[in-house]
Amino acid sequence: MAPYESDDAASAAQGEDLHSGRRKAARYVVPVAVVGVAAATIGLVPALADSGDPDLPKITAQQLIEKIAKSDVQQLSGTVKVSTDLGLPDLGGLESSLASGAAQGGGSSADPTSKLTELVSGTHTLRVATDGPDRQKLSLLESGAEYSLIHDGKDIWGYDSKSNEVYHGTAADSGKEHRAEPPATPKDFADEALKSVDDTTSVTVDGTAQVAGRDAYKLLIKPKQSGTTVGAISIAVDAKTGMPLKFTLTPRSGGAAVLDAGFTQVSFAKPAASTFDFTPPKGAKVTEEKEGSKASEHAPTSGQGFAEGLDGATVLGEGWTSIATFDTGAKGGLPSGSQDGADGAFGGFLGSLGDQVSGKFGKGTVFSTRLVNALITDDGKVYAGAVTKDTLVKAANEGK
Structure with missing residues (x-):
């Protein structure tokens, strides 16, 4: 379906609204955050195929960006599927060896960091739920097992049913600024991508779609510069709530998406309070967080945390390059x-x-x-x- 407006018109529409002071840093963070967040926060939101082109009122790229910015979904639950294809070589079980080595070295297989490499490649199914800023749950479904990461108030729990191990930590103090995002939503990726929009970028509304049974607009972001590996970013935006439902990043080299993350099923009803209850199972090995290491560092967050790790770096060049x-x-x-x-x-x-x-x-x-x-x-x-x-x-x- 043809875009509703031209690339030039969409780019011009961004104007002064996109925080130019953060563009250069965000530009580097956007593509890397896709990888970093996938591997560093278990915060990816699986995506699903479109099932039709709903007839929705026309909207400009600027209006759709504003709709995303105003979105404030506090409660949701659903099933998500994430596929990541970075073209990494087969490490021959190296991930399992590293995880096993960490456990033997006094760590826990339930520590969130021990699960991160699993999302760097392949396809994974997750269940997610959130009820405001203080309650989120993400469950990574595995063959015959399940890993859950639960944030309930000040407590953060990780549980690996396969090993029957539990990791317990605490979130940041309530007096400090702490942002615990829903464990699996493309909104964080969309926010970072939109920070990178400027005159080196084409932004258009690329028709409509249905994602997880919801009518959505498709926002298309494409770099104009050569030298970047990013081909395009497509964001399916819920027509009613403005929340991104699907985030797809394709490389300029072509082929399968590097990241395809979106909901396969979603509900915006309040999850049952019991969803976030957790008590270590009988006989489980419980590991408490080490002094000086906050579990909140592993809690589902946006790509911002990865960006903070680049504070000491110098940024060369402009735009997508x-x-x-x-x-x-x-x-x-x-x-x-x-x-x-x-x-x-x-x-x-x-x-x-x-x-x-x-x-x-x-x-x-x-x-x-x-x-x-x-x-x-x-x-x-x-x-x-x-x-x-x-x-x-x-x-x-x-x-x-």
């Missing part, structure tokens, strides 16, 4: 595979996954996915962004 760079202080590049010990073996393994490059900056290794690429130089500098390998090397040459 922005690159974050920082100095690790580690000279000599990756550990050599010829070294003794785990560090050498791991370094050799990583090196085998990357491409060796050289330029005015010296030598280094580029690690590539279908979305985010990173260059680690032999003198310890890192350049990363949703850009091509050639764009990274050029930035390193110019940034030397």
